[in-house]
Amino acid sequence: MEAAVAYDNSYDRSQPVTDQVLAQLFTEARTRNAWSDRPVSEDIIRQLYELTKFGPTQANTTPARFVFVTSDAGKERLIPLMAEGNQAKTRQAPVAVIVAYDVNFHDTMHKLFPHAPGAKDWFPEREGRREAALKNSSLQAGYLISAARALGLDVGPMTGIDFAGLKQEFFPEGDVEVNMVINLGYGTDENLFGRSPRLSFEEAARIV
Template identity: 50%
Template sequence: MNVTTEQLFTEARTHNGFRAEPIPDATLRELYDLMKWGPTSANCSPARIVFVRTREAKERLLAGMSPGNVQKTREAPVTAVIGMDLAFPDKLPFLFPHADARAWFAGNEPLVEATAFRNSSLQAGYFIVAARALGLDCGPMSGFDPAIVDAAFWAGTRIRTNLVCNLGHGDPSKLFGRSPRLPFDEACRIE
């Protein structure tokens, strides 16, 4: 795989429209197999993903999307619902076997929630970079009703939706002009 910083960052864009080009299951598996290697605290890996592709699943998802996100989500070949598993400590004996990391979280729901949110957000970033490395375009969104999306995809679990990300091959005609970014001196300082 020959990936450039342009492909991952400087030339990559958030897409609002996608060509009607399917994404094979093998590509979705490859995407997960790349993103799962990104580091998380205590290797907790709380992200859980549902790849929404069927018409029936899309309709369930669309019921919870904000109006401005409905059409682009309908048209995307795949939409990833990226959740955070609040039961992630149960996986720590496997994921972090050299310490009793599960005990760190026992009875501390605020720590569980903060850790799940922080690390699943980090994993969502890895997800976007991995998708771009595989030649896919992304449209991450936070405009949705979490109660509706959770009920549609995570009912009966301790998983809660963190964000939603459309995937496919972007339609350049539907891109907005490139928005600016803060310069180093406004966003950073060195001490």
């Protein structure tokens, strides 16, 4: 059995982070369509995953599966399966992350949710598992985007892709389906659109 993890609770987590952090993660962050040639190291990629994995999911199912495409050979497999408008920027980006989800995530529940030994049985039907995996891997994609920005990276998420083709090319074994592709790197202002409007609180939310 793994040893208990010691957490650092010495800071006051009830206090908000600085405005600079909020700007980097949210208010000033932009979806990038062009990329500098500055590389993204394997160490950064691994650090990115180590942060992403801590985001909460339903019963800690963590169904997302990630392929970090960095090589020319990997790009040659990936780019033909992108929509035409996404191909050039994906070729230019140092990293393209295929975010997929394992429909059979329940097979790891004994490891990920050990305090409920019967947790695997909560997901008996494939369609129910697929729906849960899609929702929770989408959450994980959001965590990856925030973690990437926290590490100083820019992101460009895309769903203009050949889902079936990517599954066949990168996940030929097992019951794994593709959710999205996210370009990662250090973005430039080339092809950067003006920030689109957002709905106000009154238009999108309410307090009851």
